[in-house]
Amino acid sequence: MKKYHILVVLFLAILFTSCEKNGEMIIKPIQKIMPFNIKGFVIGDTLEQYFDGRKIREFSAWSKYDGKIVFDSDAPILMEIKRKGDSKALLSQTITQDRPNPEQYITFYYADKVIKEKYTHPAPIANLEQISFYFASSVNMPVDIVYADASGDINAVTYLARNVQSNKWIDFLQIPPLNSNGQDLYVFLLKAGTKEWLVDNNFELSYIQANLPVDGGWYQGGGVQAIYIQISKDGKPGLSAVNDLVSTFQ
């Protein structure tokens, strides 16, 4: 009879040790929801945002999230920003439920493989407009920066900078109020060293939204602009994703 007892005990032991009534909830109860805002600019790379070690989203170029953060326990939440290529943590912040000014944006600026809290720029100079450009492109696509009126006459352009290389900031141009003969003036891009508009040789497609000070005009300068613009798509010229980093970080 002993062996029957052993079998019965073994059976019951296996049966009850494997029972598990309560599992772990997939959707955890929400303890608190707080505002959470983050914005920044990423140049030349892709960054990843992690919360408590879980990747949530990717950042490249202009990046922003305004919304809420969810606490499902008393524990603080660790936010990290990591570089996509090597997963190196560039920024870490612990978010607590008693965080002061929760609506305030967390900001970051990433360029040249370095992350900073903000983009920095020169101080404004009265009556001088300071403008820098960054032409992002998957292939190097040198351009000439010009300004002109809206006539589309390529022979009537004035050069601001020549043979500007892709994927780097140019030094700030200092532009005094320009003589426009009563016309509005615009910034255009030409293929470097040519008399050809950058995009499809069409001046309307090669125009950049940038403020130029005009003599006697509504804007007399004194501002600072750092214009980031994507100038190619799949290796072909095309303007998109225009951002002024100075206003972005204000």
Next chain:
Amino acid sequence: MYNSTKRSAIKLLYSMTRLTFLMTIVTLTFSGVILASDVKSQNLKDVKISLDEKPNTLSALLGTLEKKSGFSFAYTQEIGNITGFHLTGKTNTLYDVLTEICRQKNLRFVRENYLIAIVRAPKPQQPGRISGKIMDDRGEVLPAAGIKIVETGAFIQSGVDGTYNIAIKPGNYTLEVSYISFQTKRITDINVKEGQLTNLNVTLNPSTSALQQVTVTGNYKKESVAGLYVQQKNAAGLTDGISAEQISRTPDRHVGETLGRITGVSTTNGKRVVVRGIAERYNVATLNGSVLPSTDVLQRNFEFDLIPTNMVDQVVVSKSITPDMPYGFAGGLVQITTKAIPSENFISFSTGIGINDRTQGKDFMGYGRGKYDYLGFDDGTRNRYPEGILDITSNFDPRKSDAQNKITAAQVAEQNKRIGGTERLGARIFAAAPSQNYQLTIGRLYSLSKTKVRKLGYIGSASYRNTQRNSYIANMRRGDWAQRATDADDITDVNTGNRYNFNTSLATLLNVGFNTEKHQLNSYNMYNRVFDNEFNRLTGWDNERPKSSSNPYPTVEEDERPKFTDILQNKLVGKHSFGNLSLDWSGSKTYLKQVEKDATYANLNNREYANYAPLYSYYPGQASDPGWGTFHRGKFSYRETNTETMFNAAYNFRWGNTSHILKAGYNSQYRRASNSWLVLPIVVSNPSVINYSEIPIQEWGNYMDMKNRLTSLFYNTSKFTDAEFEGKSITHGSYLMLDNKIGSKLRLVWGARAEYFRLDTLKNPASLLIDQNTKLLLDEEKNWRFMPSANATYSPLSSLNIRASYAKSAVRPGLMENSRFSRVDPNLGSRVRSNGVTTTSIDNYDAKIEWFPGAGELISVGYFYKHFDKPAEFYRINNSSSGIPYVTLSNSEWAKVSGWEFEVRKSLNFILPKTSFLNNIYLMGNLTIQKSEVKGREIRYNTDKPGKPEPYYYYMKYPRQLYGQVPLLYNIGAQYAGDKLGLNITYNYMDYKTSVTSSEPMLAEYERPRGQLDLQVSYRFLSKRMEAKLNMSNLTDAPFRFFVNDAYTYQVKPGTENLLNAEWAERFEYKPGFSEKFEKGYTEEGTGILIGDRESFTRYIGRTYSLSLSYKF
């Protein structure tokens, strides 16, 4: 092993030395005393011993005896350590004490004057047994046949089932078997070994002359092979099967998995059977001869995963019909037989453990479990369904005051409270336990007479199994899910998920039988309890909101169906033999109860948060929705009772040199079924005030007090969510049949059956608002049907059969098939609604040639043709106002199915006949090739008149394949069955299968070809009492894949642009490179659209490895 032998030798040497030393000392010391002593008696029977205490060990007892008797004892230490003997009475003679101890412990004593040596006695010889069955040349059993053992003169008779069992001393024997009107057979050289069973089935041939007594002599080897032939020839006719021994060579857990290994049989989801490509509803399942109820609420179907294989003695699929079969089928009759009365006493215990590579180590999800889920019972936490539920939808509008409503807010709150809370709801993650199974089986046989057959026996068995399986759904594009990716090259735009099955199965069986030479009474009783909790969790985009930049996150859908099934079958069978007349009768009751308790459906919201992209949450439905809503829980109860009676009489007679059986019988079947459902949608009137998405669902019960009728949650019940279907059917059948054996080569079985059937639907409410005004369209039903059949078997050689048969059969509608209850079937991914089904009448034609080249070997080829009048099929149609296609069951006009079947089972002994290794290797294979053609018809609704839409049939011009059809099926395998080692490898292949049919390709669905490779290694040890089996199933991790021939793969035929109401084949043709088969296609440049077949559903079940141990006591 070496050390142990060495230790034993040293021990023996030590014992022998000690014994010799003891004997020498005793002899030398006491010789004088012994010789001089006259005062003590030398007769052990005169020496009285009084034992006041009962010593524990033999050495202690002998010490006491030594003191009290003056005799000395010599024995080894091992004998001295013996315990567990029992002595009765305080005063005994020394002789009695020693004799009793020696009897109990298999010892003997040797006396030399006053020295008594106690030594081990040799083991007594165990008898062997001869057991088998006495049959005639048709394989029919011969009751009360005389069996004489020539050497001993002993005589016994076979039982009414033809079986006999002789216990006899080991040796060589000759049996003489006789039966009136049959040639007596003498079988020589029957070798009986100690403790072993010698199987011998004996076949007697009819005597050509009634007066002349003829005795045929043969040896054991020849007769045992002949016996096997007769069984094969009669069992392998137009039936195919698998025995318990063959089942034990597979890794199958339940009968559903086993069926796919039989020629011409395939399964759907491993639990529903398709025979010869003919779908589930045309097949009938019986357990010990009684029809099993339908376990699928919406169609005639039995889910074979409910029967564990370890309870089964054999599974036979009959494909041709004889008039004595009381069940209408067209594909096959699946006969499951549970283990019968044993031929010897036994106790066996088996246990096993298994893992699945897609389950273990992965998250296992489900809603809250009950305390007794592992035992297969609910602990009460799923009981949320009280009686007397109010119709809230029709009588309560939360926007109105109590004075304006028939039901007040307080009454709604009271009902909410009665139903109870939501604590169990919400998905959780568990750890998946390995599968475990245990079975204890006891068989006992009592012979109540030494001279006559009076056998009483029983088999009792209890088994437990728990299996947890996680299957990965790699693709879901059925039902409401997005039918295609927005951009076919976006690998993230896919709907995926998991199906989790938590299954506990308890099965008990008690079969009792009593046999005499002429009578047999058997009782079969089986109770199965199965708890199967299927939880589907899918993540993806639905058809109305496909993936886009504004809808980047997928939604989640959860569907949990905790189903408790009870099957109880009690059956009493009697067989009686009165010379040439034999009678058999049976009565049975089968009860099925299937309850889904707290089955829950939830559609989850998604919302992006900083730390969740997205965060999923449950949300209540809208109070204004009269349907089941986005979140509902429910109870679905199906009950069916089948009561069957059967009576058959057979009369054997001879006419000249021919022998015949005239058989007649009657059967009745009464079935009653009810299906009730109570669905509880959880809703809110104004969802904008309280954000329930941010409140855990387990706490929703706290927000049901209706103090604020607009913001409170409540259970929105209605007449559609709380109703019951009820139906009953009665069948009476009678037949007359002749079984003619004309000469030794031709056998005819022919006759006719008359059958009365009536189905009454007692209650038939609709479960959806949209169905309340539509009515079922039914063909006129004939109550009486007359069904002739004939089977001919010609055997030009003893090892060859040529068979031909014709039979008419009728497949009646299932009790629930005309129900207006409809529900989403997770296996079809669509809602299933009936459009009304009537009887299908089938003409079946079969032909088959069988050759038995050797014992256990078979080569056969067969052809079949079937004509169906009004076949019922699963169609997918899209005629509802919602625009979402659904599946319906409805009759087509006619169908024709034809096919070829091949089977080979051959030993490799022909290569080197004397090699036992090759003799033990068998190659097996079966192949089925079939095709079908259907004249379809479609129900359309005339909506010209206001009010109720009028249904009518539209008859299709172009034929198509039958639903469930598989054009090619094969199984191949190899088996090595050595003395101890066994190896078995099988590969099961199923070609394209029509899963759901339709008049348009983009609504029909096919299953892609699938092959499954299984391997088993077994080894027997401990004198073959213990067997270990390692099973590996689905070694290639073959998925189940379904697809639809998408509209992008075909184009409008030129010139047919204006034929808007024409059939598909008139208007369309496949584009170059595309056909009805699966073609992956390509992504169209610019649009990102897939130009190819749509993969509608893909599921991986993983590889399973299990180890089992069984021990026979």
